[in-house]
Amino acid sequence: MALPDSLEAVLIDLAGVLHIGDEAIPGAVAALQRLRDSGLALRFLTNTTRTPRGRIVESLQQMGFAIEAHEVLTAALATRALVEARGLRPHYLIHPDIRIDMGLDAATPNAVVLGDAGPCFDFASLNHAFRLLMQGLPLIAMARNRYFKESDGMSLDMGAFVSALEYSAGVKAEIVGKPARSYFDAALQDIGIGADKAVMIGDDLLDDLGGAKNAGIAGILVRTGKYRPSDETHPEFAPDLICADFAAAVEQLLA
The missing domain is CATH 3.40.50.1000 (HAD superfamily/HAD-like)
Known part of the structure; x- marks a missing residue:
């Protein structure tokens, strides 16, 4: 090409x-x-699924970039559109900062939706998601990137956690973002x-x-x-x- x-x-x-x-x-x-x-x-x-679109755009504008919100497509918002289109009731394992873009967990979920929870990934949250998957709920992941660059070096991204849940629960995640x-x-x-x-x-x-x-x-x-x-x-x-x-x-x- x-x-x-x-x-x-x-x-x-x-x-x-x-x-x-x-x-x-x-x-x-x-x-x-x-x-x-x-x-x-x-x-x-x-x-990027730790930060809501509004804050992403505000940060870019502060750096000097001429960017408007409607021009920015996020994996998180694409995931929310998928959830709404299918009428899913998700349990979200996500960073709390993007709740504003995603909404609340369903009382009786029928899908597990994974974002980059960053420091909020812990055994209890991952194990709860695992148990839901073992009940037959599908796994939807906003992305599965391996790592990303921060100002102090490379950092682990959410792909490792997607793979961990896939391996333990014997499921295959549907990836929504790139x-x-x-x-x-x-x-x-x-x-x-x-x-x-x-x-x-x-x-x-x-x-x-x-x-x-x-x-x-x-x-x-x-x-x-x-x-x-x-x-x-x-x-x-x-x-x-x-x-x-x-x-x-x-x-x-x-x-």
């Missing part, structure tokens, strides 16, 4: 691409403004274009770019965030382009 000849939209990961922690990656603010000035449609796809094709399709539908008119910029080779490729979207890997040199020699997948950072990716797209 090659980059589109007629580009109309850019899908952009947030953490590790535009910022790390509370700091914008050098050059990213100006580069995003260049993209916006070009007239290309922009959507921001994040698997790399699920439906997540990318929702972004394209929101803009109103086909996959051949878009490109994805991300720091996660498999979840960002592998997921995009499965949806027919070209991908650019940036050497920031969770990027590792071994990503460039992955035996099963290669991005369409590799750039030093977001600013360099924008330079290539607008050249």
Whole structure:
């Protein structure tokens, strides 16, 4: 797959691409403004599930990014849409900060919904979820990322807890966020274009770019965030382009 000849939209990961922690990656603010000035449609796809969308947008704006709430698609809100569409009654194992986006636990749940609970993951909460799964409830996970970059280094992400519950309960989780094709399709539908008119910029080779490729979207890997040199020699997948950072990716797209 090659980059589109007629580009109309850019899908952009947030953490590790535009910022790390509370700091914008050098050059990213100006580069995003260049993209916006070009007239290309922009959507921001994040698997961050510890923070509600409103706070994510507020933080990005404080860093200097010109981003509006309707442009940000979160795995948490996509999960809530799925829950509502199916009429599910969930038991949520999530970080308390995203309750505002998700709602309350059902008194008699018929599904277990997992987010990145961070420090709120403990034996009691995981064991309760396990017992519900052993009763036959399905497991829905907002994402299964392995790790992410914080200002003080790499941190464990929720994928390990998804895998633990899958292993112990003998179930397979349904993933809602990246790399699920439906997540990318929702972004394209929101803009109103086909996959051949878009490109994805991300720091996660498999979840960002592998997921995009499965949806027919070209991908650019940036050497920031969770990027590792071994990503460039992955035996099963290669991005369409590799750039030093977001600013360099924008330079290539607008050249």
